[in-house]
Amino acid sequence: MLRYMGARGLGGIIYGCWPRRLPAGATERRTFVDCSIESMKEVMKAVEDCGVLFNVEVVNHFEQYMMNTAAEAVEYVRRVGSPNLRILLDSFHMNIEEDSFHEAIRTAGGLLGHFHVGETNRRAPGRGRIPWGEIATALKEIDYDGPVVMEPFLKPGGELGRDISVFRDLAEGIDLDSEARRALQFIRDKLRAA
Numbered sequence: 001m002l003r004y005m006g007a008r009g010l011g012g013i014i015y016g017c018w019p020r021r022l023p024a025g026a027t028e029r030r031t032f033v034d035c036s037i038e039s040m041k042e043v044m045k046a047v048e049d050c051g052v053l054f055n056v057e058v059v060n061h062f063e064q065y066m067m068n069t070a071a072e073a074v075e076y077v078r079r080v081g082s083p084n085l086r087i088l089l090d091s092f093h094m095n096i097e098e099d100s101f102h103e104a105i106r107t108a109g110g111l112l113g114h115f116h117v118g119e120t121n122r123r124a125p126g127r128g129r130i131p132w133g134e135i136a137t138a139l140k141e142i143d144y145d146g147p148v149v150m151e152p153f154l155k156p157g158g159e160l161g162r163d164i165s166v167f168r169d170l171a172e173g174i175d176l177d178s179e180a181r182r183a184l185q186f187i188r189d190k191l192r193a194a
């Protein structure tokens, strides 16, 4: 399907279910991670044949258990061992899990294939406490040239609002089109300044 659409790749929690906690009765994740890696090895054969990329997204431990840090994602990708498997980091999740934004991006290094940007409460960039200068510098240091994609979640309701746990209307009083324009300019300015 990706090849048919002319897509560059697929990213997200494509290595397991979401949102996900350990199955009832399980106390550690190792067997599930091993199982995911074995499955991914099979999947990557088709991904390589199609010449597309798969990006495994690192998310916080309230949403998944397979990998919560860039270092864990690097280990996962190395174990799968495919040149078409990369890492997707997300500033919202990094804020919860990583000791350092800078170090996490350096750790992913050349394996970073996609980057999601959003504030600590999932507002669009430029309205919160994420250290955008530090992130832009780190992306520059690893010569990152992949997509940088905003992923705000502002509206409660619906299937997505429920799954993401959006209970407040963060879009109140905000025109979404001008907000998108503002955040795009903000993130471009930060990347350019680095």
Ligand SMILES: [Mn+2]
Pocket: 057, 090, 116, 151
């Ligand atoms: Mn994301």
